Amino acid sequence: MPLQPTAYLQEWFAPQAQQELLAYCALIPKYEYQDLMKVVLSRAARSARLVPHHELDFPKSPQRVPYHCRKHDRICAPVEEARKFLERYTADTVERIEEYMRHREKVRVTVVCGDSRELEFPPGDLIITSPPYVGLIDYHEQHRYAYELLSLLPSPFASVGYQGSDGRKQEEREIGPAFKGCSESAVDEYVEGISAVFANAIARMPRGAHIVVVVNDKRGLYPRIAESLPVEQVSVLHRHVNRRTGRRTEPFFEQVLIWRKT
Numbered sequence: 001m002p003l004q005p006t007a008y009l010q011e012w013f014a015p016q017a018q019q020e021l022l023a024y025c026a027l028i029p030k031y032e033y034q035d036l037m038k039v040v041l042s043r044a045a046r047s048a049r050l051v052p053h054h055e056l057d058f059p060k061s062p063q064r065v066p067y068h069c070r071k072h073d074r075i076c077a078p079v080e081e082a083r084k085f086l087e088r089y090t091a092d093t094v095e096r097i098e099e100y101m102r103h104r105e106k107v108r109v110t111v112v113c114g115d116s117r118e119l120e121f122p123p124g125d126l127i128i129t130s131p132p133y134v135g136l137i138d139y140h141e142q143h144r145y146a147y148e149l150l151s152l153l154p155s156p157f158a159s160v161g162y163q164g165s166d167g168r169k170q171e172e173r174e175i176g177p178a179f180k181g182c183s184e185s186a187v188d189e190y191v192e193g194i195s196a197v198f199a200n201a202i203a204r205m206p207r208g209a210h211i212v213v214v215v216n217d218k219r220g221l222y223p224r225i226a227e228s229l230p231v232e233q234v235s236v237l238h239r240h241v242n243r244r245t246g247r248r249t250e251p252f253f254e255q256v257l258i259w260r261k262t
């Protein structure tokens with residue numbers, strides 16, 4: 001973890017917030033529950049960035065002066081400190097874990113990270129997934145504060161995105177990244193990528209297993225994706241997403257597609 005603010009941290013955090021986040025980083029190795037502290041750090045860093053409240057998802061440039069906030073409809077000041085978020089999220093995380101402990105069953109959970117087109121999925125009878133959109137989000141960039149603070153990727157960072165350990169840039173593994181846009185060929189590439197993910201993920205599922213896909217399919221791509229797979233659609237639910245961290249100007253609906261393996 002960095003001991004000095006990187007160029008990114010200097011750009012996107014006020015000086016006091018940088019110091020508080022780095023001081024917290026330095027404490028982590030001294031404690032037992034280090035992964036938990038990294039979660040708290042990452043949540044606090046997201047909130048402590050110099051971004052307007054209405055732009056938490058897609059910040060354009062650091063916000064250094066008071067601004068009219070479209071989320072709260074008033075003048076808000078940019079965040080100076082991180083400590084209050086570290087404290088708030090520590091308490092909140094402990095509460096969530098206590099709640100989780102009350103429901104926790106004796107089951108084994110395995111988390112596997114990687115490109116879903118290539119991962120070897122264990123056999124299972126249910127998939128629940130929220131796939132990426134087409135040309136809307138560069139996920140690695142959106143969560144860059146966490147990559148930087150947790151030193152998750154090797155530095156120095158390449159001028160365009162990050163370089164993975166095998167030399168492939170992270171964004172090259174992202175399906176439907178914003179930087180590829182929404183051209184016809186980008187959409188075709190998206191359909192091909194998502195179809196490959198599902199083909200891989202359901203290969204070892206038994207017939208009759210269910211796949212639940214949460215998606216805002218405004219381009220109507222998912223019937224085409226489903227057609228290329230050994231699945232039939234059982235039903236579609238519509239979900240109104242009225243408020244998340246940022247403030248949307250338009251009403252936003254998601255579909256929940258329920259497929260069954262044939």
Ligand SMILES: C[S@@+](CC[C@H](N)C(=O)[O-])C[C@H]1O[C@@H](n2cnc3c(N)ncnc32)[C@H](O)[C@@H]1O
Binds near residue numbers: 132
């Ligand atoms: C809509 S988000 C859903 C994230 C998560 N399920 C959630 O609800 O917070 C889509 C996710 O797909 C990931 N993704 C994109 N391409 C991928 C790939 N080739 N393999 C695995 N994940 C990928 C993105 O990085 C992003 O985290």
